[in-house]
Amino acid sequence: MQLRSDSFDDGQPIPAEFAFGKRAAPVALSDNLSPHLAWFGAPEGTRSFVLTCIDADVPSRGDDVNKEGRTVPADLPRVEFVHWLMADIPPECGELAAGACSDGVTARGKRDPHGPPGSVQGSNGYTGWFAGDAGMGGNYLGYDGPCPPWNDALVHRYRFTVHALDVASLGLAAGFDLAALRAAMAGHVLAQAERVGTYTLNPALAG
Numbered sequence: 557m558q559l560r561s562d563s564f565d566d567g568q569p570i571p572a573e574f575a576f577g578k579r580a581a582p583v584a585l586s587d588n589l590s591p592h593l594a595w596f597g598a599p600e601g602t603r604s605f606v607l608t609c610i611d612a613d614v615p616s617r618g619d620d621v622n623k624e625g626r627t628v629p630a631d632l633p634r635v636e637f638v639h640w641l642m643a644d645i646p647p648e649c650g651e652l653a654a655g656a657c658s659d660g661v662t663a664r665g666k667r668d669p670h671g672p673p674g675s676v677q678g679s680n681g682y683t684g685w686f687a688g689d690a691g692m693g694g695n696y697l698g699y700d701g702p703c704p705p706w707n708d709a710l711v712h713r714y715r716f717t718v719h720a721l722d723v724a725s726l727g728l729a730a731g732f733d734l735a736a737l738r739a740a741m742a743g744h745v746l747a748q749a750e751r752v753g754t755y756t757l758n759p760a761l762a763g
Contacts, residue, residue, distance in 0.1 A: 557598050559718050559749035563591035563654055570702060570714060570753035574654075576661060576682070577703030579757050583622075590640075590657040590699040591753075595650055595718045599746045602647050602720040606741060609640035610734070611702065613712040614681075621705045630709040638734050639714065640699040641678030642671055644725045649675075658699040663691060669698025678732040697731060702755035711761055717750040 564570045570591070572578040578586035595605070614637040620626040642657075649672040657670050664686075669677050682696040704712040719741060726740040756762055 557595065557718070557720060557747040557749040559593065559595045559716065559751045561591055561593050561716070561751055561753075563593075564751075564753045566751050566753075568753065570755045575701040575703060575755060577757060579706070579759060579762065582706040582759075583703070583757055585661045586701070588658055588661045588699075588701050589655040590652065590659075590701075591716075592654040593652045593716060593718070593751075595749055597749075598647070598650075598720040601722055602746055603724040604643070604647060604721050604726075605645035605649065606719040606721060606726070606737065607640065607642040607645060607717070608638070608719075608734075608737070609699070609714055609716045611637045611639060611704070611712050611714050613704070613710055615705065615708065620707065622707060626707060628705050628708040628710070634710075636734070637681040638678070639680055639701060640716075641680065641732065641734060641737055642698070643676050643678070643728050643732070643737060643740070645672050645675045658701075661700070664694030665696035666698050667695075671698070676728055676730050676732075678728070678730070678734070678737060695731060704755060704757055706757040708756070708758055709761075711754050711756045711758075714753045714755060715750055716753070717748055719748045720746045722746055
């Protein structure tokens, strides 16, 4: 099974148009388009797909995050941040066009994000990130792209993974989280394929 994208090359930078934030003294909201993705070679018996995008390079502590005169050290322990969870993608679907599932930043989160018929999308990490923010707080469903700390010494890696499952539905309600998705998928994954893109808002690291 393979996963490709016309939006970015494997292991290479993700263009800013597919990010939540872009560099602009120091950060501004970006176009937040969902990237093009296409997958093929799923094994016989595949009845649905699951798509995830996870950044596992998020600082485990926020002491230095986005603070003038400070740097988030590269050797700081890192944790996962979810950017996209989608389950129950029908087996006949093998491609998502750029911008098909997200075409901008929605304050307080997308309520009913676009996706293939029958699919269901989970909450992403911005739900927790913006908790308590009067202007942005809310439940963020579907895809919301990269926006790593602008002073992080580490370039973040965004892992897009498509999982082929032997069940047509995982029975999850919209807004499910990563733990619930992993528990529901357990024992049902026939194959998977991934593509990794990188992103940074740190001017010292940008090419």
